[in-house]
Amino acid sequence: MNELLDKQSPIPIYIQIEEQLRARIKAGEFEAGTAIPSERELTESFGVSRMTLRQAVTNLVNDGLLYREKGRGTFVAIPKVEQPLNGLTSFTEDMKARGMTPSNQLIEFREIDPEADIAGELELQSGEKVFSVKRIRYADDKPMAIERTFLPVKLFPHLTEEALKGSLYSIIEEQQLRISHASQRMEAALVKKRCGAFENQLVFPGAVY
Numbered sequence: 001m002n003e004l005l006d007k008q009s010p011i012p013i014y015i016q017i018e019e020q021l022r023a024r025i026k027a028g029e030f031e032a033g034t035a036i037p038s039e040r041e042l043t044e045s046f047g048v049s050r051m052t053l054r055q056a057v058t059n060l061v062n063d064g065l066l067y068r069e070k071g072r073g074t075f076v077a078i079p080k081v082e083q084p085l086n087g088l089t090s091f092t093e094d095m096k097a098r099g100m101t102p103s104n105q106l107i108e109f110r111e112i113d114p115e116a117d118i119a120g121e122l123e124l125q126s127g128e129k130v131f132s133v134k135r136i137r138y139a140d141d142k143p144m145a146i147e148r149t150f151l152p153v154k155l156f157p158h159l160t161e162e163a164l165k166g167s168l169y170s171i172i173e174e175q176q177l178r179i180s181h182a183s184q185r186m187e188a189a190l191v192k193k194r195c196g197a198f199e200n201q202l203v204f205p206g207a208v209y
Contacts, residue, residue: 005046017046017056025065025076032142035073036066078142090169091137091145100139106164108134111153118150129153133164 005016021036030036036057037045043053057074060066068074095102114122114130122130133149149168151159155175163171172179 005048013048014052014055014059017042017048017053018059021056021060022065025060030076032076032078035075038073090167091147092167092169095139095144098139101141103138103141104165105136105138106133106161107136108132109161109164114150122150122152124152131156131159135164 005013007013009016021030024030036042039050039053039057042057043050046053057066061068061074064077066074067077092102110132111129112132114124114128118130119128124130129152131149131151131153133147133151135147135149136143137145137147153159155177156171159171169179
């Protein structure tokens with residue numbers, strides 16, 4: 001059975017297909033990370049040529065709703081999470097504000113001698129150590145970021161793995177420390193799996209995030 005297309009409409013057929021596929025993606029008919037029907041199936045369903053179908057799919061790829069994997073097919077992209085550049089909120093607060101459930105996977109927690117640039121940022125004296133913390137941040141169980149943090153041991157002497165399951169901002173505030181400002185670095189990178197990654201740097205009297 002063919003999908004409904006209005007061939008008398010001034011709207012090009014490929015745009016009509018694009019909008020129908022877009023609506024089905026947003027409605028959850030095609031789930032994030034799963035393949036959409038094959039090109040052959042879609043051309044038969046819409047009753048159009050492959051060239052017309054490809055134009056519609058290419059537009060959705062360019063818009064970030066779909067992505068192609070060579071030899072495997074076309075898949076629904078994981079929705080992007082926009083990170084506001086104004087205001088100072090934690091990852092945990094940002095995700096909760098979007099109605100998503102934040103969580104962490106701790107992959108590194110150890111006490112180390114910091115490299116010179118980290119020690120300089122933290123205004124540490126020679127011999128003073130830091131906790132090196134690396135976490136994967138999740139929202140609704142989907143990986144969103146890889147986070148690397150350095151915290152001076154002298155400011156957080158009782159830091160535990162259990163505490164790192166929550167927000168670092170909360171840990172900082174519990175120590176009666178004030179976060180003065182934050183900076184954010186962004187870069188484009190190729191990744192093996194389709195998950196976003198960003199790095200934040202938070203500076204307050206004695207910590208980098």
